[in-house]
Amino acid sequence: MxxxxxxxxxxxxxxxxxxxTFIKDYxxxxxxxxxxxxxxxxxxxxxLADSIKRVGTTDGVVVAKAMAETKDxxxxxxxxTYDANHNPIMAASIISLEGGEPTLKxxxxx
Numbered sequence: 001m002x003x004x005x006x007x008x009x010x011x012x013x014x015x016x017x018x019x020x021t022f023i024k025d026y027x028x029x030x031x032x033x034x035x036x037x038x039x040x041x042x043x044x045x046x047x048l049a050d051s052i053k054r055v056g057t058t059d060g061v062v063v064a065k066a067m068a069e070t071k072d073x074x075x076x077x078x079x080x081t082y083d084a085n086h087n088p089i090m091a092a093s094i095i096s097l098e099g100g101e102p103t104l105k106x107x108x109x110x
Contacts, residue, residue, distance in 0.1 A: 001097045001100050002097060002098060002099065002100075003096065003097070004096065004097040005094060005095065005096045005097075005105070006094075006095050007092050007093065007094060007095070008036060008092070008093050008095055009036070009039075009040075009077050009090055009091070009092065009093065010035075010036045010039045010040075010076075010077050010093065011093045011095055011102065011104040011107075012033050012034070013102070013103065013104040014077075014078075014093060014104055014107060016077075016078050016091075016107070018074050018075065018076060018077070018078055019076060019077060019078065021076075022034065022039065022042060022076035022077075026038060026042075039076045039077055042075070042076045043075040043076050043077060043080060046073065046075045046076070047067055047070055047073060047075070047080065048063070048067065050070065050073055051063050051066035051067045051070065052066075054066050067082070068082055068086055069082070070082050075090075077090060077091070078090060078091045078109070079091070079109075091107050091108060091109045092107070092108045093106075093107050093108075094106040094107075094108065
């Protein structure tokens with residue numbers, strides 16, 4: 001398959017240092033490349049840990065408020081911020097298939 005494009009928040013071909021560190025650490029532990037679901041799970045854990053650290057408690061209401069206030073947190077896919085509607089704001093990767101292989105064409109930062 002060629003000339004097929006899609007948008008993702010993760011590509012193993014992304015040269016961003018936070019992405020490459022995540023990939024290296026994941027490969028060392030699991031002996032395979034991470035996929036988007038591994039990255040999203042790891043990002044979620046980072047948001048939770050950062051929120052607990054910022055508020056100094058595990059009280060669910062307090063932590064949820066802190067999570068909603070997350071701004072420019074370094075995560076496995078780059079930087080993450082939540083908007084007023086709790087939507088994640090992060091870079092988007094434009095991926096194309098070339099010879100059936102996913103290839104990062106462009107990363108669009110917001």
